[in-house]
Amino acid sequence: MSNAVEVNGINMMFNMSKEKLGSLKEYLLRFAKRQLYYEAFAALTDVNFQIEKGDVFGIVGVNGSGKSTLLKIVSGIMKPTSGSVRTEGSIAPLIELGAGFDNELTARENIFLNGSVLGYSKRYITGHFNDIVEFSEMRDFLDMPMKNYSTGMVARVGFAIATIIKPDILVIDEILAVGDFRFQEKCERRIAELMSGGTTVLIVSHSVEQIERLCKHALWLEHGMVKMLGNAGEVCAAYKNN
Amino acid sequence: MNLLIIRIKTFKKYSYLLFNFVKKDFFKKYRRSVLGVLWSVLNPLLMAAVVSTAFSRIFRIQTEHYPVYYLTGALIFNFMSGATSRSLLSMVEASGLIKKVYVPKYIFPLEKCLFELVTTVFSFLAVILVMPLLGVAPSLSALLFLVPIFYVLVFNIGLGMILSAVNVFFRDIEHLYAVLTQAWLFLTPVLYPVDALPESARWFLKINPMYYFIDYFRRVVMYGQLPDLRLNVICGVFSILFFVVGLIIFKKTQDKFILYV
Incomplete structure (x- = not known):
């Protein structure tokens, strides 16, 4: 079976403004020295994984562990600092619903x-x-x-x-938490429908239960690094015991 | 070659988005105004009335058919300044969208240029309609008006891509550009005839693409002349040069936009 998504050695660096500069003099000094008052922050470090076609793949991790950044890179919204992503087929990103609504x-x-x-x-x-x-x-x-x-x-x-x-690949970021209870169920049914139709699903959620219920495989991110990768049940169990 | 086909396919895929954006901008521009799109027609005429009164009475500029002279020049200049200053802001304004979903980024400056093209064509209709009233009957050569407008459009897209990319990293451009276009306007024979420009500033005309575009437009629309090959070559070179440079700068920087907007 071929892969729908292949993520090879991804690194993502962000510039983060760090300390507050006290005076204009200091500001100009640093500017002149090109000592930029930014510090590189590694949002993702050497992330590797593959998703088979038709798989339902979950990503767990605490806030700020790089989950959303990873999804954005897979969806092509962001380019990684280094490494590469190969995807096959059309991608529907459900990262933020109604992007571009006016x-x-x-x-x-x-x-x-x-x-x-x-x-x-x-x-x-x-x-x-x-x-x-x-x-x-x-x-x-x-x-x-x-x-x-x-x-x-x-x-x-x-x-x-x-x-x-x-779509061939559906990317979902925490969106199942929208709408009322009844609509959430409806959304889950639609996603289940797509999944049974052969769509590959990549899903990020805070709810470990949801990942356990929906996914076959899972990835646990911590500080932008892969902590664990494997069977969804095992990864979720380890994550919960952490 | 293969890459080119993919690019064209992507463009086709997003052409409906481009159309929708232009439509949306148009709707928003005239929403809640009673006269709506008529303003695109009225505005240049009212401006012409004000400017020609001011310049012929106060500054005593003596040019034959001054209102038409002004209207034709202003139409082309405003097309450029409107399209480029809108493009300038386009990437920063699109920040909400490009962070959430993949859209080819050139869509944004391109859309602003096309939007301005639509308004310019409306204004052109106004100009053509009032020209006989102002004593200049448009000749058949006016049908060629699309040629200079096309040169300016390509030029706009190029300059718009440069400005929109640079503005992501240095927002200062935003504040500077309004002043620059004002200076540019005064150095271009829009409000005055060419020979009113002091000798010391003449050199600028040679490197000022707007001078050639406006000259071309006036020749076909106002003077009923067919521009020679030389003028066509000059206009074409300016357009393509800016377009290519814009494309290169935009392509080189576009992956970083998302980190700065």
């Missing part, structure tokens, strides 16, 4: 706008418009400007658009 526009217009942000054609969106509206259950509010929507309503529409396509 509050001044109505939900109807936003569906077309957000769909085009995700790279769908006009014909594709028109063809699936009803499914999107149906899934989000927002038919009555279609022509209302998005600024009058609640966070949960926005998330519903965003989720509906992002999952209407059957």
Whole structure:
């Protein structure tokens, strides 16, 4: 079986502003010496893993361990400082729902706008418009400007658009925590549907239970390094006992 | 070769996004204004009335058909300054989007240039319509107006890519650019005839692409002349030069944008 995602020796460095400089003199001095008042911060260090096609792969770790950065690199939003990522097939990133929604526009217009942000054609969106509206259950509010929507309503529409396509790889970052209980269940069902359809899923969650329930394999990140990689049950057990 | 095909395919894939962005900008520009898109037509005319009164009465500039002279020059200059100053901000404004989802980054400055193109075409209609009232009947050569506009568009995209990339790293450009375009306007024969420019500043015309673009536009729209090969070559070289340099700078820096916006 071939791999859907291959991550080879990824390093990611960020510039972090460190100390506060006391005076203008100090500022100019350092500027002149090119001693930049930034310090490199390694968000990810030598991360390696492969995900097989059709696998459901979870990433666990505490806040700031580099989970989201890793997802962004896999999705192509960020380029790593070194190392490489190879992915096969189309990627739907559910990293932040409704990226590119414009509050001044109505939900109807936003569906077309957000769909085009995700790279769908006009014909594709028109063809699936009803499914999107149906899934989000927002038919009555279609022509209302998005600024009058609640966070949960926005998330519903965003989720509906992002999952209407059957991507080869689905990247999910903590988004299952949106909407009410009933809608969360609906989202999980949709993801299960995609998974059974052969979509490879990469998922980040704080909820270890969720990872245990959904995933086959898992990766545990700590301070940007791979602490453990393997069977989801084992990794989650080790993570919980930590 | 293969890479080129992939690039073209990606562009095609995102062309609908480009269209949607332009539409959105257009909608937002005229939202809640009673006259809406009519402003694109009215604005240049009102400006022309103000400027031609000021310049012919106060500064006593004697040029034949001054209002048309001003309108044609201002149309091209405003196309450039509007498109480039919008492009300048485009990457920084897109920060929310590019951090969340992959979109080819050149879409953002390109979209601002296309948006300005649409408004410019509207303004052009206004100019053509009032020209007979101002005593200049447009001749057939005016149909060639798209040629100089195309040169300026390509130039804008190039300069826009440079500015939008540099502004990510040095936001100072944002503040400086308004002053620069103002100076640029005064050094370009938009408000005054070429011979009003003092001898000491003439050299700048030679390296000022706007001078050639405006000259080209005025020749076809106002004077009914067909530009010679020389002018075409000069305009083409300026456009392609800026486009290529812009593309290189943008491509070299685009992966770092996300860390700085």
